[in-house]
Amino acid sequence: MINAGWYTEMSPMWPGQGLSLKIKEVLYRAKSEFQDVCVFESESMGTVLTLDGVIQCTDKDEFSYQEMIAHIPMCALERPAKKVLVVGGGDGGVLRELARHTEVEEIHMAEIDKMVPEVSKQYFPEMAVGFTDPRVTLHICDGIKFVEDSPADSYDLIVVDSSDPVGPAEVLFEKPFFEALHRAVRPGGIVCTQAESLWLHLGIIKALAGMCSEVFVGGSVSYASTTIPTYPSGSIGMLVCAKARAADADGEGPLDPRVARQPEPGPLPKLGVDELKYYSHEVHTAAFALPVFAKKALAGCLTFQ
Numbered sequence: 150m151i152n153a154g155w156y157t158e159m160s161p162m163w164p165g166q167g168l169s170l171k172i173k174e175v176l177y178r179a180k181s182e183f184q185d186v187c188v189f190e191s192e193s194m195g196t197v198l199t200l201d202g203v204i205q206c207t208d209k210d211e212f213s214y215q216e217m218i219a220h221i222p223m224c225a226l227e228r229p230a231k232k233v234l235v236v237g238g239g240d241g242g243v244l245r246e247l248a249r250h251t252e253v254e255e256i257h258m259a260e261i262d263k264m265v266p267e268v269s270k271q272y273f274p275e276m277a278v279g280f281t282d283p284r285v286t287l288h289i290c291d292g293i294k295f296v297e298d299s300p301a302d303s304y305d306l307i308v309v310d311s312s313d314p315v316g317p318a319e320v321l322f323e324k325p326f327f328e329a330l331h332r333a334v335r336p337g338g339i340v341c342t343q344a345e346s347l348w349l350h351l352g353i354i355k356a357l358a359g360m361c362s363e364v365f366v367g368g369s370v371s372y373a374s375t376t377i378p379t380y381p382s383g384s385i386g387m388l389v390c391a392k393a394r395a396a397d398a399d400g401e402g403p404l405d406p407r408v409a410r411q412p413e414p415g416p417l418p419k420l421g422v423d424e425l426k427y428y429s430h431e432v433h434t435a436a437f438a439l440p441v442f443a444k445k446a447l448a449g450c451l452t453f454q
């Protein structure tokens with residue numbers, strides 16, 4: 150909601166509260182085929198992108214989410230990822246982070262709303278730089294159909310960088326989509342999906358983790374979180390789901406994503422992208438530590454916690 154020079158983020162997903170930012174200038178506002186897309190310059194957080202009135206990223210803190218949802222699963226893999234898919238994430242920030250991994254050969258993005266990458270290229274050049282990496286292919290399409298049509302076992306990693314489960318992204322939190330993701334990722338590969346806040350959404354996280362455990366049989370399901378001042382409650386998490394390894398590969402048990410196995414990624418000099426600002430191997434492991442109330446509530450839903 151925009152009122153008297155202030156933006157306030159209101160949603161039934163966080164009833165009775167709403168972060169407010171003072172607006173310097175509204176730079177862009179339009180209705181796409183799917184949602185309301187707005188970009189404004191704020192007094193305190195730089196340029197802000199909202200979709201259907203909900204903050205997706207701001208200049209000042211976007212890195213804490215984009216780095217964590219990309220590097221936690223990438224670094225947890227037992228061998229470096231070569232082929233990666235991002236569902237959603239049309240601002241390009243997650244692409245920028247994945248591109249830091251030099252052994253990646255192909256990065257596909259399935260984004261439903263073409264207005265989001267267009268707007269990001271115009272107003273968020275530091276995030277949209279991800280689109281200029283030659284390994285990236287952008288597919289403007291229904292992400293669910295794209296995953297369903299992908300050959301089985303074809304990706305090392307799939308990142309689902311969705312908005313909240315109201316509106317166009319709701320289907321990205323449902324079981325048929327997770328079954329399709331499970332099919333499309335290779336044995337021992339990872340699906341990492343935006344999984345909301347421990348402070349506000351324990352019920353959603355519990356249901357999502359329970360459903361993922363039914364789908365990723367023989368694999369593992371874990372929750373990691375990051376801090377981010379402009380998301381509701383200042384925190385957001387991700388479910389890290391590892392697909393069981395091929396039966397003949399080993400008898401070691403499921404992949405434990407709390408262990409960082411790949412090197413910390415560095416800058417991308419060719420794209421003018423600096424060093425990491427949030428992720429490190431130390432932060433990686435710490436992100437999986439749950440506060441006591443969450444550990445109790447999620448007991449039995451997660452493989453590693």
Ligand code: SPD
Nearest residue numbers: 204205238242310311312
């Ligand atoms: N409550 C907002 C959650 C938004 C998560 N997706 C953000 C997209 C950034 N690439």
